[in-house]
Amino acid sequence: xxxxxxxxxxxxxxxxxxxxxxxxxxxxxxxxxxxxxxxxxxxxxxxxxxxxxxxxxxxxxxxxxxxxxxxxxxxxxxxxxxxxxxxxxxxxxxxxxxxxxxxxxxxxxxxxxxxxxxxxxxxxxxxxxxxxxxxxxxxxxxxxxxxxxxxxxxxxxxxxxxxxxxxxxxxxxxxxxxxxxxxxxxxxxxxxxxxxxxxxxxxxxxxxxxxxxxxxxxxxxxxxxxxxxxxxxxxxxxxxxxxxxxxxxxxxxxxxxxxxxxxxxxxxxxxxxxxxxxxxxxxxxxxxxxxxxxxxxxxxxxxxxxxxxxxxxxxxxxxxxxxxxxxxxxxxxxxxxxxxxxx
Amino acid sequence: xxxxxxxxxxxxxxxxxxxxxxxxxxxxxxxxxxxxxxxxxxxxxxxxxxxxxxxxxxxxxxxxxxxxxxxxxxxxxxxxxxxxxxxxxxxxxxxxxxxxxxxxxxxxxxxxxxxxxxxxxxxxxxxxxxxxxxxxxxxxxxxxxxxxxxxxxxxxxxxxxxxxxxxxxxxxxxxxxxxxxxxxxxxxxxxxxxxxxxxxxxxxxxxxxxxxxxxxxxxxxxxxxxxxxxxxxxxxxxxxxxxxxxxxxxxxxxxxxxxxxxxxxxxxxxxxxxxxxxxxxxxxxxxxxxxxxxxxxxxxxxxxxxxxxxxxxx
Numbered sequence: 001x002x003x004x005x006x007x008x009x010x011x012x013x014x015x016x017x018x019x020x021x022x023x024x025x026x027x028x029x030x031x032x033x034x035x036x037x038x039x040x041x042x043x044x045x046x047x048x049x050x051x052x053x054x055x056x057x058x059x060x061x062x063x064x065x066x067x068x069x070x071x072x073x074x075x076x077x078x079x080x081x082x083x084x085x086x087x088x089x090x091x092x093x094x095x096x097x098x099x100x101x102x103x104x105x106x107x108x109x110x111x112x113x114x115x116x117x118x119x120x121x122x123x124x125x126x127x128x129x130x131x132x133x134x135x136x137x138x139x140x141x142x143x144x145x146x147x148x149x150x151x152x153x154x155x156x157x158x159x160x161x162x163x164x165x166x167x168x169x170x171x172x173x174x175x176x177x178x179x180x181x182x183x184x185x186x187x188x189x190x191x192x193x194x195x196x197x198x199x200x201x202x203x204x205x206x207x208x209x210x211x212x213x214x215x216x217x218x219x220x221x222x223x224x225x226x227x228x229x230x231x232x233x234x235x236x237x238x239x240x241x242x243x244x245x246x247x248x249x250x251x252x253x254x255x256x257x258x259x260x261x262x263x264x265x266x267x268x269x270x271x272x273x274x275x276x277x278x279x280x281x282x283x284x285x286x287x288x289x290x291x292x293x294x295x296x297x298x299x300x301x302x303x304x305x306x307x308x309x310x311x312x313x314x315x316x317x318x319x320x321x322x323x324x325x326x327x328x329x330x331x332x333x334x335x336x337x338x339x340x341x342x343x
Numbered sequence: 344x345x346x347x348x349x350x351x352x353x354x355x356x357x358x359x360x361x362x363x364x365x366x367x368x369x370x371x372x373x374x375x376x377x378x379x380x381x382x383x384x385x386x387x388x389x390x391x392x393x394x395x396x397x398x399x400x401x402x403x404x405x406x407x408x409x410x411x412x413x414x415x416x417x418x419x420x421x422x423x424x425x426x427x428x429x430x431x432x433x434x435x436x437x438x439x440x441x442x443x444x445x446x447x448x449x450x451x452x453x454x455x456x457x458x459x460x461x462x463x464x465x466x467x468x469x470x471x472x473x474x475x476x477x478x479x480x481x482x483x484x485x486x487x488x489x490x491x492x493x494x495x496x497x498x499x500x501x502x503x504x505x506x507x508x509x510x511x512x513x514x515x516x517x518x519x520x521x522x523x524x525x526x527x528x529x530x531x532x533x534x535x536x537x538x539x540x541x542x543x544x545x546x547x548x549x550x551x552x553x554x555x556x557x558x559x560x561x562x563x564x565x566x567x568x569x570x571x572x573x574x575x576x577x578x579x580x581x582x583x584x585x586x587x588x589x590x591x592x593x594x595x596x597x598x599x600x601x602x603x604x605x606x607x608x609x610x611x612x613x614x615x616x617x618x619x620x621x622x623x624x625x626x627x628x629x630x631x632x633x634x635x636x637x638x639x640x641x642x643x644x645x646x647x648x649x650x651x652x653x654x655x656x657x
Binding site: 290 | 379504505506507508509511512513515516517518588592595596599600601602612615619622623625627630631634637638641642644645646649653656
């Protein structure tokens with residue numbers, strides 16, 4: 001393992017995280033939004049407005065607010081970020097960290113399965129598309145990846161619901177991962193499919209899988225477009241490269257050549273998958289909304305629409321950390337595949 | 344000094360073959376051989392025409408309810424007859440080709456007027472990010488100084504940010520106006536053009552034509568803008584069409600979530616959202632037609648980008 005490389009990257013990630021958190025903090029306070037007005041409603045007296053402003057610490061100077069958020073004023077205002085506290089939501093009063101712990105696993109569950117399905121489809125399809133670059137199959141693959149990569153996934157989700165639920169009754173109603181009457185398995189990871197397996201509750205697992213089938217299908221369909229394109233282009237490029245020509249002229253067996261091609265062409269695809277996965281931490285919100293899954297994206301939308309600053313800051317912090325860690329992991333895997341990068 | 348004309352042949356350096364010139368005949372042949380590209384071109388043209396003339400073409404006012412509530416579209420069998428009647432001017436009221444919404448709004452008119460928001464946002468955001476990104480990318484790639492490196496670092500950091508959430512924050516907190524969506528998307532897409540142009544510029548600065556331009560005494564800024572920039576634009580130009588499509592999807596998605604344009608402004612994503620509840624009850628038309636419109640439009644822009652990219656790679 002390239003430990004020095006990882007440590008340096010982690011250091012950079014901490015700096016990036018700090019910059020982004022502080023930037024979002026100031027951004028929200030610089031933009032013309034009115035969280036107090038949202039909380040007190042119409043016709044509130046000036047005293048009530050002043051009172052709520054005071055409760056939210058919005059009457060403090062901005063730098064003091066930042067210090068409170070970061071936790072440098074913990075003696076007066078309670079713990080902040082450096083004490084590991086994300087604050088309490090202005091909507092529910094519950095700790096933001098607690099709420100994120102509820103919603104994040106649902107998003108992770110949704111997008112992880114979607115990526116698995118998308119990759120299982122995309123790698124063989126992309127490979128087939130690359131083998132004969134001018135053939136009919138290759139053209140069909142090109143068309144499919146172009147089409148799938150340019151689709152509004154929320155509309156496809158609705159269309160799938162119309163056919164699979166309303167018309168044919170093949171899937172349960174799009175109302176979350178478990179139907180409201182089924183008991184949830186004891187919470188360990190927060191991901192229902194994993195928890196139900198850990199508890200040995202096969203019924204729950206099947207139900208969750210049944211509920212997840214359509215959202216996963218929707219997301220996997222949209223994701224497969226760019227992944228197929230990437231696989232195809234890279235395999236094509238690898239097949240035309242000098243080292244494959246050399247391998248061929250040396251008379252290496254077909255299987256060895258296939259291994260070389262795949263190894264060299266899947267590395268860039270891995271980067272794309274990582275970037276897409278990081279994007280989907282927030283970007284899956286459209287599918288979450290259509291199927292009422294109650295994921296992190298929906299929490300973000302709710303918080304943003306109600307100007308819930310602590311919740312927004314929490315979501316940004318968590319998703320940014322997530323994407324930075326994913327990108328770091330991708331780079332580490334890359335440097336293991338291709339040692340030139342780490343130098 | 345600048346009166347010395349640099350001969351065309353030095354433009355590409357001795358090793359690279361000069362690119363074939365774009366003539367009318369070559370363009371015509373390209374269009375004849377690429378039916379897919381032609382389809383894309385037709386879709387894009389229609390979307391642009393609607394973005395400009397949509398309100399003129401639409402038979403009904405897209406924001407004025409008609410008395411007919413939740414009327415289904417005419418059956419396929421009756422469509423030819425209705426077209427004949429419309430052409431002959433025998434209809435008292437225009438046909439609701441796509442049916443009406445629960446509020447009585449004519450869906451066909453709304454679908455036609457929506458490009459005013461979706462396509463205009465896409466084109467405007469792409470144009471701004473294209474200009475900003477290519478210029479910054481040119482500066483960063485051509486003058487490889489400390490500040491250039493900072494630009495690239497900043498744009499990298501920006502990209503590791505949860506972009507969808509950032510966009511929602513920016514749009515909602517600035518008041519959900521169309522101009523806010525344009526500026527937000529422009530900010531999000533600028534790093535893409537910056538990177539594309541920068542890497543292209545870096546591959547150009549060592550070329551012979553740059554040396555030649557320098558040898559005859561051009562100023563550095565003139566070399567960058569007049570000689571290197573035109574030779575580094577191709578990837579960014581190809582990307583532009585794709586970005587317009589993304590921006591349309593993004594705008595529709597934001598509005599679908601209730602974080603974009605305010606109703607009742609006609610916008611495809613908002614129309615899908617307002618039809619979503621009825622879909623469960625079996626009324627498919629309020630959400631299906633705007634969805635088809637997004638799907639077809641974005642595919643059109645994607646075709647242009649992808650076909651040009653495939654050609655550029657050869």
